[in-house]
Amino acid sequence: xxxxxxxxxxxxxxxxxxxxxxxxxxxxxxxxxxxxxxxxxxxxxxxxxxxxxxxxxxxxxxxxxxxxxxxxxxxxxxxxxxxxxxxxxxxxxxxxxxxxxxxxxxxxxxxxxxxxxxxxxxxxxxxxxxxxxxxxxxxxxxxxxxxxxxxxxxxxxxxxxxxxxxxxxxxxxxxxxxxxxxxxxxxxxxxxxxxxxxxxxxxxxxxxxxxxxxxxxxxxxxxxxxxxxxxxxxxxxxxxxxxxxxxxxxxxxxxxxxxxxxxxxxxxxxxxxxxxxxxxxxxxxxxxxxxxxxxxxxxxxxxxxxxxxxxxxxxxxxxxxxxxxxxxxxxxxxxxxxxxxxxxxxxxxxxxxxxxxxxxxxxxxxxxxxxxxxxxxxxxxxxxxxxxxxxxxxxxxxxxxxxxxxxxxxxxxxxxxxxxxxxxxxxxxxxxxxxxxxxxxxxxxxxxxxxxxxxxxxxxxxxxxxxxxxxxxxxxxxxxxxxxxxxxxxxxxxxxxxxxxxxxx
Numbered sequence: 001x002x003x004x005x006x007x008x009x010x011x012x013x014x015x016x017x018x019x020x021x022x023x024x025x026x027x028x029x030x031x032x033x034x035x036x037x038x039x040x041x042x043x044x045x046x047x048x049x050x051x052x053x054x055x056x057x058x059x060x061x062x063x064x065x066x067x068x069x070x071x072x073x074x075x076x077x078x079x080x081x082x083x084x085x086x087x088x089x090x091x092x093x094x095x096x097x098x099x100x101x102x103x104x105x106x107x108x109x110x111x112x113x114x115x116x117x118x119x120x121x122x123x124x125x126x127x128x129x130x131x132x133x134x135x136x137x138x139x140x141x142x143x144x145x146x147x148x149x150x151x152x153x154x155x156x157x158x159x160x161x162x163x164x165x166x167x168x169x170x171x172x173x174x175x176x177x178x179x180x181x182x183x184x185x186x187x188x189x190x191x192x193x194x195x196x197x198x199x200x201x202x203x204x205x206x207x208x209x210x211x212x213x214x215x216x217x218x219x220x221x222x223x224x225x226x227x228x229x230x231x232x233x234x235x236x237x238x239x240x241x242x243x244x245x246x247x248x249x250x251x252x253x254x255x256x257x258x259x260x261x262x263x264x265x266x267x268x269x270x271x272x273x274x275x276x277x278x279x280x281x282x283x284x285x286x287x288x289x290x291x292x293x294x295x296x297x298x299x300x301x302x303x304x305x306x307x308x309x310x311x312x313x314x315x316x317x318x319x320x321x322x323x324x325x326x327x328x329x330x331x332x333x334x335x336x337x338x339x340x341x342x343x344x345x346x347x348x349x350x351x352x353x354x355x356x357x358x359x360x361x362x363x364x365x366x367x368x369x370x371x372x373x374x375x376x377x378x379x380x381x382x383x384x385x386x387x388x389x390x391x392x393x394x395x396x397x398x399x400x401x402x403x404x405x406x407x408x409x410x411x412x413x414x415x416x417x418x419x420x421x422x423x424x425x426x427x428x429x430x431x432x433x434x435x436x437x438x439x440x441x442x443x444x445x446x447x448x449x450x451x452x453x454x455x456x457x458x459x460x461x462x463x464x465x466x467x468x469x470x471x472x473x474x475x476x477x478x479x480x481x482x483x484x485x486x487x488x489x490x491x492x493x494x495x496x497x498x499x500x501x502x503x504x505x
Contacts, residue, residue, distance in 0.1 A: 030197050031182040038204035038213075039175035041492065045214030046167040048496050050106040050503055051160055052095055053376050054215025055450070059132030061163060061216050062086060063139070064147045066131025068155075072315045074131025076138040083129030089159035092119035098503070100379050106503040120158045136218075138321040140307060142258035143218040163216065170220040174213035177220075177458065178204045180227035184459040185466050187234035188418075191411075195469040198481040199462030205488040206461070207495035211375055212452050218260050219452055225256035226266060226456035230425075233273045237418040241277045246292040249274065250299025258303050261322050262453060265432030269425030271297065276417040332442040339438050346434040346449065357441070362449065368394065370451035373495050378450065380502045393487055400471030400480070401464045407471075422460060429456055 052058050062082050066074045082090070090096070093116065097104050107116050131137055150165035182200035189195065203209060213220050229252040236245055253270050256263035274293035282289040311317040341354045349361045358366070369387040374380070381387075405412060412419065437448045469481035 027179070028182070031179055031200065034182050034197060034200035034204055035175040035179040037201060038178035038210070039171050041204060041210045042171035042174035042213040043168065044496065045210045046171055048499055049211065049214055050098065051093055051163050052090065053098060053503070054212065054217055055377055056135060056217060057215050058082065058086065058090065059135040060218060061166065062129055062132040063136045064144045064151050064166065065126055066129060067141060067144050068148050068151050069127040073141040073144065073317065074133050074137040075317050076321070077130055077133030080132050080134045081130040083126050084124035085126045086129065086159060088119050088122055088124040092116040100377055102379055102502065105505065108504060120160065138318070139218065139260060140258040140321065142255060143221040146221065147216065166216045167214060170213050170216060173220040173224045174210065176224040177227045180224065180231045181459050181462045184227065184231040184234050185462055187231060187238050188463060189466055190238070192466060192470045194477060195466035195481060198469045198484055199466035201485045202465040202488045203458050203462045205492040207373055207492045208371060208451060209455055209458060210492060212455070219455065221259045222256055222263060223455050223458060225252055225259060226263070227459050228252040229256060229266065229270065230459035233270065233421065236277050237273070240281055241274070241292050243292065243295060246296040247299050250296040253300035254303045257300060258307065262429070262432060262456070265429035266425055266456065268428040269421055272424050273421035276421060280417065332439060334438065334442060339435065342438045342441065343431060343434040346437060347430065366449045367451055373498065374451065375495065375499050376502065380499060382498060397465065397468040397484065400468035404467040404471040426457055426460065429454065
C-alpha cells in the first residue's frame with residue numbers, strides 16, 4: 001500500500017509545516033549527537049552521586065515541593081525548615097553523616113537499605129516545610145515550575161522517586177545546553193566547522209558541568225538559557241537582527257533572569273551587543289537603531305515585572321526578591337575601594353599594597369583546581385599533584401587558542417564589536433559573582449567562590465577548545481581535536497571514579 005509523501009509528515013493539522021518538526025529538522029546531526037552525549041553523561045552522574053549530595057540540592061527540592069503543595073513560591077525567611085517528608089528521607093539516607101564526612105560512605109549494605117526503605121515508607125507531610133526559605137526562598141520560580149512537572153509525575157512514589165525524575169529533567173537541560181553551545185560555535189566560528197564538535201563535546205564531558213547537571217539545582221536551567229542567549233546573539237551578529245530574533249534573544253535572557261539572580265551579570269553585555277547590532281544595521285546612531293534592542297530587552301524584563309507584581313499582590317513576597325536574598329547589602333556597609341580590591345583578588349590575587357583577602361593565588365587554587373574537580377559539597381577533590389598536572393593540558397589548549405586568534409587578526413578586527421560584547425558578558429558575570437561574594441564576606445566572613453557560578457560562560461569555553469583544535473594547523477587539527485575530546489572523556493571518567501571511591505569504597 002502506498003504511503004503518504006514524506007513531506008506530509010512535517011505538516012501541521014492546518015496544512016502548514018509543523019514548527020517543532022521543522023526546527024528539529026534544521027538541527028545538524030552532529031549537534032544532536034553532542035546533546036545526546038551530554039544528556040547521557042549527566043544521567044550517569046545522577047546515578048553515581050547519592051541523593052542530595054549535589055550542592056544545595058535539599059533546598060532546591062524543598063522549593064519545588066513548596067511550589068507544588070501551595071501553588072506559589074516560598075517567602076524568604078531567617079532559616080530553612082524542610083518538610084517532614086524530606087526530613088525522613090534525609091534521615092534514611094544518613095545525610096548529615098555524609099555531608100562533608102569524607103570518610104563516611106553512602107548506604108550500601110542490605111541492612112542499611114532495609115532501614116532506608118522503612119524510613120522512606122514512613123512518609124511524612126509534604127506541606128509543613130517553608131520551601132528552603134533562607135537559602136532559596138527569594139529566588140525566581142522558573143526552574144522550580146519546570147521541576148514541578150517531574151515532581152508531580154512521581155507524586156505517588158517516595159522522595160527518592162521524585163528526586164530521580166527531577167534529576168532527569170536537569171540532565172535534559174544539560175543536553176539543551178550543549179546543543180546551544182554547538183549552534184553558537186557554528187555561528188561564531190563559521191570557518192572552522194570541523195572544530196564545532198570538539199568544542200561541544202568538550203563541554204558535554206566537562207565533569208563539573210555534568211556533575212551539577214546531574215542534580216537538582218537551578219544552575220542547570222541558567223546554563224541552558226545562557227547558552228541559548230550566546231547562540232542567538234552570535235546569530236544576530238552574523239545574520240542581522242529582526243523582530244523574531246529580537247524576541248528570541250529577549251526570551252532567552254528573560255528565562256535566565258527568571259531562573260537565578262546571577263543572570264543579572266549577563267544584562268550589560270546583552271544590552272551592549274543589541275545596541276551594537278542595531279547601530280550597525282542602521283549605519284548610524286539614530287533612534288531607529290534602538291527599536292529592536294528595546295523590543296528584546298522589553299521581552300526580557302516583562303516576566304520580571306510580572307513576578308514583581310505577583311510578589312506584591314498575590315504571593316506576599318518582597319517586590320524585588322533580591323532585597324531578601326544574600327545579595328542584600330543594606331545590612332552591611334561596603335567600601336568602594338575595598339570592594340574593588342576584593343573583586344580583583346577574587347580572581348587574580350593581590351597587588352602590592354592591597355589587603356590580602358585570599359590565601360594563595362585564587363586563579364589557580366579556586367578556579368582552575370575547582371574546574372578540575374570539586375564534587376559533593378565541594379569536599380571531594382583530586383590530589384594536589386593531579387590538579388598541578390592538569391595545568392599542562394589547560395595551558396597547551398590556551399596557547400593553541402591564542403595562536404589561532406593571532407593568526408586571525410584581520411577577521412577579528414572586522415568583528416571587534418562582537419568581541420567587545422562577549423568581553424562585557426564575561427566581565428559582567430565575573431564582577432557580579434565577585435561582588436556577591438564580597439557581600440557574603442562582609443556578612444558572614446565567607447566566600448562563595450565556586451567555579452559553577454561561571455558556567456553560564458560555557459559557550460566561550462567551547463569556543464576556546466574549538467580554536468585550540470584549529471590552532472594546531474589544518475593537518476594536525478583532527479588529531480589535536482580528537483585528543484581534546486579523549487582528554488575530556490578521560491577527565492570525566494576519572495572524576496566519576498573519584499566520586500565512586502568517596503561514597504562507595
